[in-house]
Amino acid sequence: xxxxxxxxxxxxxxxxxxxxxxxxxxxxxxxxxxxxxxxxxxxxxxxxxxxxxxxxxxxxxxxxxxxxxxxxxxxxxxxxxxxxxxxxxxxxxxxxxxxxxxxxxxxxxxxxxxxxxxxxxxxxxxxxxxx
Numbered sequence: 351x352x353x354x355x356x357x358x359x360x361x362x363x364x365x366x367x368x369x370x371x372x373x374x375x376x377x378x379x380x381x382x383x384x385x386x387x388x389x390x391x392x393x394x395x396x397x398x399x400x401x402x403x404x405x406x407x408x409x410x411x412x413x414x415x416x417x418x419x420x421x422x423x424x425x426x427x428x429x430x431x432x433x434x435x436x437x438x439x440x441x442x443x444x445x446x447x448x449x450x451x452x453x454x455x456x457x458x459x460x461x462x463x464x465x466x467x468x469x470x471x472x473x474x475x476x477x478x479x480x481x
Contacts (some may be wrong), residue, residue, distance in 0.1 A: 359408040373427040376459035417478045427456045442457040
């Protein structure tokens with residue numbers, strides 16, 4: 351689905367530097383496998399103004415509520431969870447100390463495809479389905 355800027359996730363991912371693209375694509379496959387009916391919403395295209403900011407690529411929502419997003423920096427990518435504080439993280443995967451969001455750092459496609467990461471993505475969508 352195209353975001354506000356009218357660009358699809360496929361088009362946006364093509365703009366991601368080739369060094370990060372395989373990890374972003376792997377994260378996308380993990381999310382789509384966990385929630386194939388989630389709405390995929392592309393962020394506005396192009397890198398952020400500063401290299402210290404995450405380049406947000408795409409987010410996934412259920413019933414209008416954001417669940418998980420994918421972003422990247424120059425040296426790693428991220429899965430970020432909008433209700434991350436509420437997720438059961440017994441494995442210690444989640445990073446961050448903000449009010450709600452938490453994230454998982456991904457250095458490679460293999461890291462994105464780990465079973466622990468898959469489980470966390472599934473948990474996020476299960477949480478989103480609860481009333």
